[in-house]
Amino acid sequence: MAAAQKNHELPSQSEASVWVWDHDRRRIVWANDAALHFWGEATLYDLIERDFSPADPATVQFAQLLHAAVADDSGPVRARLVLTPGGKPRRVEANAATFALSDGRMGLRIEAVALPTGEARAPDRMRDIFDTAPQATALFAEDGSLLVQNTAADFIFGTQGLTGLAQRYGARKPARDALRALLISGSFSQTTMLNTRVGPRRHRVTMRRMLDPVTGSLAALTVFSDTGEREEAQRLSAAMEGDAEAALLSSVQAGVAVYDDALKPLYLSDMAKRLLGVSVDSGMPQLGRLFPRDRKRISDALLEIRDGRTDLATLELAVQGQDGAVRWVKLQIRKGGWRGAGAWIATITDVTDGRRAALAVQRDQNERDAALSAIGVGVVILDSQGQIVDISETARTLLGDEAQDGQRLAKAFDVAGASVFEQVFEEESRNDAFTVARSETGKKLTVGISPKDRFNRNQRVITLREEAGPSGQPGVFESKEAVARASHELRTPLNAIMGFTQLMLDDPSPITSETYVGYLHDINESGTYMLRLLQDLLDLRRIEGDALSLDSAPIDLGNLVRVIAREVEFAAKKRDVELTLSLEPSLPAVIADLHTMRQALTNIIGNAVKFTTSGGWVRISAVQRASGAVELEVIDNGDGMTGEELDIALTPFGQMSGSHQDFGGAGMGLPLAKGFIEANRARFELTSEKGLGTIARLVFPPNRVIARDSRG
Numbered sequence: 001m002a003a004a005q006k007n008h009e010l011p012s013q014s015e016a017s018v019w020v021w022d023h024d025r026r027r028i029v030w031a032n033d034a035a036l037h038f039w040g041e042a043t044l045y046d047l048i049e050r051d052f053s054p055a056d057p058a059t060v061q062f063a064q065l066l067h068a069a070v071a072d073d074s075g076p077v078r079a080r081l082v083l084t085p086g087g088k089p090r091r092v093e094a095n096a097a098t099f100a101l102s103d104g105r106m107g108l109r110i111e112a113v114a115l116p117t118g119e120a121r122a123p124d125r126m127r128d129i130f131d132t133a134p135q136a137t138a139l140f141a142e143d144g145s146l147l148v149q150n151t152a153a154d155f156i157f158g159t160q161g162l163t164g165l166a167q168r169y170g171a172r173k174p175a176r177d178a179l180r181a182l183l184i185s186g187s188f189s190q191t192t193m194l195n196t197r198v199g200p201r202r203h204r205v206t207m208r209r210m211l212d213p214v215t216g217s218l219a220a221l222t223v224f225s226d227t228g229e230r231e232e233a234q235r236l237s238a239a240m241e242g243d244a245e246a247a248l249l250s251s252v253q254a255g256v257a258v259y260d261d262a263l264k265p266l267y268l269s270d271m272a273k274r275l276l277g278v279s280v281d282s283g284m285p286q287l288g289r290l291f292p293r294d295r296k297r298i299s300d301a302l303l304e305i306r307d308g309r310t311d312l313a314t315l316e317l318a319v320q321g322q323d324g325a326v327r328w329v330k331l332q333i334r335k336g337g338w339r340g341a342g343a344w345i346a347t348i349t350d351v352t353d354g355r356r357a358a359l360a361v362q363r364d365q366n367e368r369d370a371a372l373s374a375i376g377v378g379v380v381i382l383d384s385q386g387q388i389v390d391i392s393e394t395a396r397t398l399l400g401d402e403a404q405d406g407q408r409l410a411k412a413f414d415v416a417g418a419s420v421f422e423q424v425f426e427e428e429s430r431n432d433a434f435t436v437a438r439s440e441t442g443k444k445l446t447v448g449i450s451p452k453d454r455f456n457r458n459q460r461v462i463t464l465r466e467e468a469g470p471s472g473q474p475g476v477f478e479s480k481e482a483v484a485r486a487s488h489e490l491r492t493p494l495n496a497i498m499g500f501t502q503l504m505l506d507d508p509s510p511i512t513s514e515t516y517v518g519y520l521h522d523i524n525e526s527g528t529y530m531l532r533l534l535q536d537l538l539d540l541r542r543i544e545g546d547a548l549s550l551d552s553a554p555i556d557l558g559n560l561v562r563v564i565a566r567e568v569e570f571a572a573k574k575r576d577v578e579l580t581l582s583l584e585p586s587l588p589a590v591i592a593d594l595h596t597m598r599q600a601l602t603n604i605i606g607n608a609v610k611f612t613t614s615g616g617w618v619r620i621s622a623v624q625r626a627s628g629a630v631e632l633e634v635i636d637n638g639d640g641m642t643g644e645e646l647d648i649a650l651t652p653f654g655q656m657s658g659s660h661q662d663f664g665g666a667g668m669g670l671p672l673a674k675g676f677i678e679a680n681r682a683r684f685e686l687t688s689e690k691g692l693g694t695i696a697r698l699v700f701p702p703n704r705v706i707a708r709d710s711r712g
Contacts (some may be wrong), residue, residue, distance in 0.1 A: 055585040136224040255348035380462040550593035578617040589706040600676040603669035612638040628702030641688040
């Protein structure tokens with residue numbers, strides 16, 4: 001390698017700080033006088049004894065430099081580093097090259113020169129720039145704490161009490177969501193109510209991702225624009241023109257229409273015109289002209305209000321816009337006053353997306369129920385109290401008269417079955433299958449309980465199937481047992497195929513054709529893939545049958561993540577994907593099975609790297625929350641997924657269009673990861689947004705976390 005020094009001579013001293021880093025032992029093993037001064041040590045021996053922990057930023061940066069130097073043999077690698085030799089950040093320009101240590105191992109020679117911009121001057125220089133800006137501007141750290149803000153921001157928010165982003169939002173969640181969106185996309189803009197020195201006021205919050213000039217860490221450059229002044233000016237202008245009612249209604253965050261008792265239009269806001277497909281420059285059409293097919297529904301709703309049967313009528317109606325597209329709007333009509341006279345006032349909101357989503361959910365549910373009924377599986381929807389909300393005909397046939405709407409499903413089972421059902425139902429994250437008996441007939445039923453419904457967090461889906469009778473006809477779960485037995489049987493010939501092809505590949509001399517040797521490689525690789533696929537199938541079967549063998553013990557989650565990150569680092573560099581770790585140094589151990597957790601995290605991190613485009617990034621972080629829970633997040637800025645694609649990704653063998661051709665694989669990685677994590681009694685969440693990226697979150701509850709003071 002050209003960049004590596006092939007002798008054991010120490011580098012010559014220069015005005016720059018020069019030191020030699022031993023990556024395996026995490027030690028500086030040689031340094032010149034300038035480096036001793038930089039690190040604040042009196043002698044070389046003091047510096048050699050200096051401890052660098054695995055989580056030390058210097059250790060992480062040196063490891064990255066070594067990998068880059070090994071990968072690039074064209075010469076020294078240049079990089080800007082942020083080091084903290086005395087507890088204060090110092091930014092340096094570094095040249096790094098591989099260096100042969102005395103025992104033949106590979107080390108790293110680093111030559112560093114401090115950048116001319118001093119850390120003490122950076123905040124002052126930023127404040128000078130900020131103070132020239134007419135709008136309130138601030139710089140926040142990744143956790144939302146204030147780093148610096150200009151005079152305009154001081155005037156609006158003050159210098160105490162409202163310094164953090166969460167205090168300005170009034171809650172941690174919206175501030176955290178804003179910073180997370182900024183981390184994923186690089187920019188963020190939102191109009192929201194913020195706390196100010198004079199009380200809550202509406203502001204436009206605009207963020208840009210940048211690096212803190214002092215520490216080099218990620219930060220949020222934020223501009224606050226007070227939109228309340230504009231809204232106040234609009235209301236005052238309307239009031240000065242004698243149209244105070246219109247000014248008031250125009251400030252409502254919905255379309256507003258006003259009609260007299262004869263349904264003659266009196267007022268139609270611009271937003272109402274847009275929602276109803278009316279040109280802004282046109283007049284105000286009659287209500288009947290807007291909804292010609294729904295005149296009777298509107299008339300009946302108005303009569304209910306007039307007769308005192310209700311104060312508010314709500315209607316969802318279809319309207320055709322100027323472009324010919326049909327949209328759904330919600331009208332909420334009430335009796336009110338307009339310029340001293342009685343009138344009908346309607347607020348109008350767009351519910352097209354919600355309507356389409358509801359129709360899609362219903363269509364999916366109907367298709368699912370039809371498919372399950374065809375194989376004798378009944379479906380029951382329960383509320384959070386275990387009461388029946390909806391039940392399919394197949395489920396009603398299986399349960400008989402004991403299953404009625406509003407009744408607790410557990411009453412349909414015998415005492416033992418009801419106890420098992422109630423216990424599993426209480427554990428909201430579990431997805432188990434178990435056997436119960438009917439209370440009346442004693443007939444055996446196989447019950448499956450899903451996690452909470454994705455579209456309705458207060459409901460859960462229950463599946464029911466009658467167990468095989470004396471005839472011995474296999475049911476769904478017996479079919480799964482057949483799959484498991486077949487998988488075991490297939491492993492024997494596959495092992496033989498792989499063994500013989502490997503023997504031939506070890507000594508291919510009797511094979512004169514290179515083409516045939518290539519065929520042997522293909523056979524061996526295909527056999528390996530099939531064997532891995534069979535193992536995944538067996539693991540899924542064990543997860544579904546709650547038969548997974550776990551050896552739970554305290555494991556170092558941070559160290560496990562670092563090991564996996566090193567394993568996928570080559571693939572990340574090959575795809576030009578930046579892989580970074582941010583692990584809490586004192587992260588406590590968690591109780592889990594090491595083998596299944598390693599496979600789950602390898603699948604999750606590997607997927608994040610695989611589906612992130614060239615030039616993107618994957619960030620892995622782990623912290624302990626105030627509640628005691630340990631949270632691990634894997635965030636990427638890849639293409640992301642829609643809700644439908646997210647469902648496919650979590651389904652065994654699920655493949656998005658084109659993904660198998662582009663990336664390979666059988667679609668088992670995420671379903672297995674989810675099953676392994678939940679089998680270890682942790683929570684797994686996967687969220688994604690098209691064009692922004694994906695977040696995989698793993699949460700160990702406090703009862704699965706080893707207290708720091710109890711670790712040996």
